[in-house]
Structure formats: C-alpha cells, structure tokens
Amino acid sequence: MYGSASQTEMSFAMVFNFALTQGKYKGSSFCLLGRNPIFTNPRELAIVGGTGAFRFSRGYAMLKTYYMDMQTGANTIIEYDVYIRHY
Numbered sequence: 001m002y003g004s005a006s007q008t009e010m011s012f013a014m015v016f017n018f019a020l021t022q023g024k025y026k027g028s029s030f031c032l033l034g035r036n037p038i039f040t041n042p043r044e045l046a047i048v049g050g051t052g053a054f055r056f057s058r059g060y061a062m063l064k065t066y067y068m069d070m071q072t073g074a075n076t077i078i079e080y081d082v083y084i085r086h087y
Contacts, residue, residue, distance in 0.1 A: 011037040028052030030084060032061050041065060047084055059084040
C-alpha cells in the first residue's frame with residue numbers, strides 16, 4: 001500500500017508485507033514502513049514487526065533502484081537488503 005508523501009519530489013509513504021514461503025522461516029512475514037523517495041539511492045525503510053518467527057522484530061531495509069520504465073511505471077527493478085533482529 002502506498003500514497004504520495006511529497007508535493008515537490010517523487011516520494012511515497014509505503015507499507016510492505018513480505019511473506020516467506022520456503023526454508024527455515026516458511027509461513028512467517030515481516031513489515032516495512034516508511035517514506036520512500038524513489039529517485040534517492042540508497043534509501044532506508046524501517047522494519048516495524050512481523051508474524052511467526054518475526055513477531056516483535058525490528059530492523060531496516062536498504063533499497064536501491066536499478067531500473068525504472070518511466071513510460072509505463074510498471075517495470076521496476078529494486079534491490080532490498082534487509083537486516084532483521086528477531087527474538
């Protein structure tokens with residue numbers, strides 16, 4: 001889910017839920033929240049919790065855009081480096 005977060009630049013207020021479907025953390029998820037100025041590399045979003053193994057987790061994700069189709073806005077490649085502390 002996202003909405004505009006600026007009147008002067010391309011920036012969104014975003015909420016992401018990442019659900020893990022394989023491996024040790026299968027069935028768990030974590031949530032990213034924050035302001036995402038999409039033309040800034042790198043940028044940071046906070047991890048504000050999760051489910052399963054990531055319940056009460058905290059951390060951050062560093063985002064970097066590698067490609068964005070400015071004609072359609074539909075094709076974008078973004079790298080997420082995620083650092084999570086969980087209990």
